[in-house]
Amino acid sequence: MEERKVRFVLAKLGLDDHSRPLYVLSQGLRDAGMEVIYLGMFQTPERVVKAALAEDADAIGLSFHTMHYVGWVGETINLLKENKAEDICLFVGGVIPAEDKVLLEKVGVDEVFRPGTSMEVITSHIKEIVKRKRWQVAPKQ
């Protein structure tokens, strides 16, 4: 049977203009068999959550190269809650200090990927978390 495909919304929020991570990620996620709904740069949490709901996405991925991630991620989490869509997985990646990884994962981000994380780790963790949280498949013993 063909493996169920993870549907993944990929975006950058606000005025962060560092586009390269999005190109690299969309290719990497597709290579790992995911379906990427590419929103690109200069997005808002409203647009991202709306797209995730409309597309029945399994996960949202936000990439940050600026220090503004804390506020944008907080807004996204609030919007997911308001829309009762907390089962959509939320991933964050970029130049994020170790202390903030802990902070963001505490308030609702499923995983924060810091600089130097390989594409294999990123894609395997996304698949595993989506299966467990969104598709509710118990991990193999």
Added chain:
Amino acid sequence: MSKVDLFKKDPMGRKLKRHLKTQSGYDVKVSYRPEDIAELDYERDLGDPGCYPWVRGTHPKMYRDKLWVRGTPAGWILYGPDKGKSPEEVADETFESGIYSSAARTSGDYHNLATIDPDHPLVKYDIGSCMGSSYAVWSFLPGHQLHWWTKVLMRSITDGFVVEEGHAVGPADVCDFAIYVALLERMGYDWTKLKGNMVNDPLHTHIGQCMNYKQPLEVGFRVCVDAMEWIVRNIPKFRPTNGGCAYDMREAGINTIQELAFRFGNYIEYTDELVRRGIKFEQWGHLPAIALSGEIDFFETICKLRAARRIYARIATERYGADPKTLRCPPCNTNLAGDSMTAQQPIFNVVRNTIEAMASILGGVNGMEMKGYTEALTTPPIEAFAVNKGIEAIIAEEANMALVADPLAGSYYVEWLTNKIEQDVFAYLQKILDMGGMRAAIKSGWVQAEVEKAAQERQRELEEGKEIKVTVNAYKELNDYDIPLPMLEYHRADPFEPYSERQKKTMEEFEEFKRTRDLSKVKPALEKLYQLAKGDTNVYPAMIDAFRNDATIGEVMGVIRKAMGFPYDQFEMISPPDFLELN
């Protein structure tokens, strides 16, 4: 996992690990001999330091006369650590400490770079994140968030301190500069005495695909070249562009040849247009500083700097018919390569900084901005600046590298590589000119494809280990050792209460401005700008006039965008303010 015992196992063997090429792919020989530079003619090709074609430097005595200008980005170091002081207090202290030795560079908030206002829905948490929120003359008035920068401007007029308007995003540079003119005029200062330089390159953001913010190319090109023309005619000591922001373009992944070819391609684009408008080349040509990237490949960087001045000399004489006897040479600067820095073992970045600074100085730079050792991780703490000051002082005062001008001249390898780079740049530049110049080459997508190809190639070389990055793709065992260094103290925000006190104050300040300004002055100034921007006259005086009458950057650029047939808001999220009648 236990760490590697470096006493027992030295990770460096007896052979070079890397592919035997320079960073830009030159296959170099084991050694060079007289026949490799047999054609070299001293007077024609090198000349003495300070003489045409300036391969050996811009001044006869070089660093004995004047050390390089040491640029320091302003703002980040002030705002990173939140120690309960106002930005103005911290700025004053920073000045007193002497960190800004001879120049300070702006580093704008993103909304400033995108030329939109702080209340645009994409801005939010960006407010005040870099040097502070610049949107109108109001931002710089006494008691307001950016008044500390006004003091820099005043020092430029009174003491000749160098102002570096270096957002690197052309339209943002020229908007801020127009604000400075209106501001200084209101304060009774003679703005014609401003001294400094501006990056103001509206093309490079379309080349490197970074800091683009959807600003239409035509709009950016127009306001930036209009500003260049106005500044050349009115402020003699201000360099109104660096003629092509080579550093930023290089960081997109291109090589040395492309870095120089794109830089001079942009320079030719601006120069042709200004000459068409009646500016004499003799009045303009030497103004744009040649600002390049200080890369980690030591000899390539040295030779690139030497070649760059000769390329300028040849373009000036061959394309614009300048007389070598009266021609002047622009200063040559480097910004040390951020992409050479690693997140692993930040202390190694101190060494990379040192090598790049040495290469810059041996290449004869007149100015240099170093990166903090934290470059790959965060904005730099004050300690990183202290380290950089130490590096520069050691190079000059202990290692005696500043004593003799162009000490590597005559080296078979250095002269061969300088020649080779120059030849290859001219060949590549010719391709661009044959396409109709940089603007045409960007519009056709050719430039972007070249950048993409080069970036992918670079990435592949790193992944395949052909380009060695110590601690990243080789010598990873060195990461086993923990070498702690001071890092920036973060202001930890709460994701659900993300605005800092300072950001709240900035927003209040902005709202007060919008509430209290006199719309009966703003409206006619913006509407006049709109009408002018529809035609093809120089809009810069009208931009200054709009700022004089308390318009915002978002309004000024929005009105110009709309007049030129583009959306008022390039992100298409907001409409022009109700009080404006734009027909």
